[in-house]
Amino acid sequence: MAEDTFSPGRTRGMGELIDISGKTTELAPFGRTLAELGTERPEIVGLTADMGRYSDILPFRDAHPTRFFNVGMAEQCLVMVAAGLAKTGKIAYCTTYSVFITRRAYDFVAIAGAHSKANVKIFAGMPGLMNGYGATHQATEDLNMMRGIADLTIIDPCDATELKQVVRAVADIPGAVYVRTLRGKVPVELPADYRFELGKAKLLRRGGDVGIISTGYMSARALDAAKAASAAGVEASVLHLSTIKPFDARSVRDFAQQFRRLIVAENHKTTGGLASLVVETLYDSGIVKPMIKIGLADSFFECGSQEYLEAKYGVDLPRFVRAIVEAR
Template sequence: MSNATMSKPRLKTSAMIASIASEGQVTRSAPFGHALAELARQKQNVIGMTADLGKYTDLHIFSKEFPERFYQMGMAEQLLMGAASGFAHEGAQPFVTTYAVFATRRAYDFMHQTIAEDNLDVKIVCALPGLTTGYGPSHQAAEDLALMRAMPNMTVIDPCDALDIEQMVPAIAAHKGPVYARLLRGNVPAVLDEYDYQFELGKAKLLRDGAEVLVISSGIMTMRALEVAKALEKDRIGVGVLHVPTIKPLDTQTIVREAKRSGRLVVVAENHTVIGGLGEAVAAELMRAGVSCRFRQVGLPDAFLDAGALPTLHDRYGISSATMSETIKGWLT
């Protein structure tokens, strides 16, 4: 190997970095971990459990303060869910963390039979939802919401940002019964602070209004929808954004009220396959309510997604703010 070759800097890839913050965007560190620790100071029955992923789900913050209430179950998600159900039967309130793919695909039956069927008070909070990692199909939970929506007794949440997560934690703790929540970890963007936002379980929130387009969104796609709305103002296109953090139960009343306003293109945007997620849930509710509108979906395709750098993948699959802006403008012409 030549000296020139040896001296060349090694290129770094962002393919494995699960960060959805834009350059210069305001973030808050580990909102879930800090919110759970605050909750545990107030509730003695709160425990934390994970499958060898405490550091990667921000549960390490809880474990350092409450080591006697932290349970590391190893890489055994089925055992994790079964043990959580046992703790819940004895009066504890387990907050269980792992990656979304491992909970919903590997341990689905254990959640279904040991937690949901008995309507136990277990909170399942899962990182790497949808296309928030470049690892590829083994780690991309593109169908988790569809799976969890189908489970009886299960409340399903897809938060947008740090504020959503901080407020979600005490709200789901106050709710008796199983909850599945997507998790954004690490340095999480803070975008909802400027919209006088308050998380309410089962409630959708109109963050901004617009005469031409209504975007109904959840998770990181609400962040993208707000970016799109600001970008399209330059083209004199008014974009309203209805944030739907609770996927199940769905706030049908608010969704129908906003979608039935005449003359607007209704777009459902989600970081999830277009099959079985928020888009199809909204479409079904609009049909049942007799609402006739122009309806489109922005979401991930029914396919195994590629591995790579997140900005590239978000452009490729149409969920970046730039591609979403162009897509919506095309639908309006």
């Protein structure tokens, strides 16, 4: 079934981020950047499993129609076709919901992608609670699952600025890459001079009272929460880890040693994702710190708007601000 053309005038669609009022945003930074990169590099191809509209890859399709492939609702085929194209010298960018890639095509990502060192770049849409369709569509355990695949790079960008840099960077990262992508009107949160570096944590804010370690768009929320907590006299530092694998354990260790208490925040279950990586890192370094985890419980979650779900499950901005103040 043919998908709609890309329309910059459409209203907010499924999986677009909340809390953008008053903020600078960019529409479909993934697809627009990929279209530009495709013009520069003819070896790039784009694929989707009938999720072009909801993954923002349509700008690439419109710019390079002969290099775009919609395999239909068949995620295993998506990965296999992408891996096959990679074997012929292509760099294959493929998109669908993160939950479908991880639960339905896991073995194909592991063997056809990572084990084969194929240039398959997976941009997985709507991870965590960014999807309101409930447990069947919410990839709240994807980082835990994908961490288990050897030779797979895993990236969780913060905002439009970083996402655009990641789109370009992964073309030159050898082998398979899994990116938790952001779609729709994506906020611009990071400074203009920010530079994504694979495997490198970035200090986004300095404050001496509490240390926050975060990833993905929760790093943007950490900045908002730190600013709000500052009004209550609590100053927080924010360390952003966009690369989940390879993990910058040294920066996490050095950062953690500066604070009496830590907060770890992620759009993921608190088991198996960033929080687990931080705990593993500190344990290996002999560091013991009180820690507040802002993330999701080991559970399935109901349907609803992102605003409703985040408030109900305790990962919204007010909860974040309270955690900072309590951690003082």
